[in-house]
Amino acid sequence: MMVPVAYAGVLKNNVGCGIGTLLFESVGRPNGGWILQITANWTNSTLSNTFSMTTGTINCGGHINKAVSIEVYEFVTANMDDLAKDIAMGHGDTINSLGTMLAVNDVDAFANKLQVNLSDIFSNAEVLSDTVATKIVALS
Numbered sequence: 001m002m003v004p005v006a007y008a009g010v011l012k013n014n015v016g017c018g019i020g021t022l023l024f025e026s027v028g029r030p031n032g033g034w035i036l037q038i039t040a041n042w043t044n045s046t047l048s049n050t051f052s053m054t055t056g057t058i059n060c061g062g063h064i065n066k067a068v069s070i071e072v073y074e075f076v077t078a079n080m081d082d083l084a085k086d087i088a089m090g091h092g093d094t095i096n097s098l099g100t101m102l103a104v105n106d107v108d109a110f111a112n113k114l115q116v117n118l119s120d121i122f123s124n125a126e127v128l129s130d131t132v133a134t135k136i137v138a139l140s
Contacts, residue, residue: 019043072101072137077129084122090115102140113139 020043076083079094086092090111099107114121114136121127121135 072098073130073133075101076133076136080129080132083132084118087111087114087118087121098136098140102137104140110140 020040023040023043075094075097082092083094083098086094091108092111095111095114096107098104099110102110104110117135117139121132121139123131
């Protein structure tokens with residue numbers, strides 16, 4: 001029973017990126033307690049982080065590619081199965097939609113490039129959508 005008690009006092013800075021995180025880090029206490037974490041989290045969620053996460057500003061340099069909108073990542077996440085099938089065939093609606101989102105000049109060449117790199121894009125059955133999106137963007 002002592003193990004949960006021992007870990008109860010260890011807090012992580014797990015509120016993510018954004019203005020709230022920066023404000024409370026500037027106080028010098030990024031892990032200052034649960035009240036600061038709740039306040040930083042509330043500040044982050046109240047002052048929308050969409051712009052920060054998309055552009056990689058305000059301490060948001062995470063896994064999201066700065067050059068690509070969240071729309072692309074959301075599209076890939078929502079269409080992983082159809083996207084894998086279309087890439088395997090070398091054509092399809094999901095590829096056309098991504099080509100439009102990414103402003104690809106030659107969608108057929110883009111589709112061919114995706115098909116050639118299918119095993120790299122979908123490297124295993126548990127591949128994450130952000131990994132797939134990042135690889136597709138790199139090929140666009």
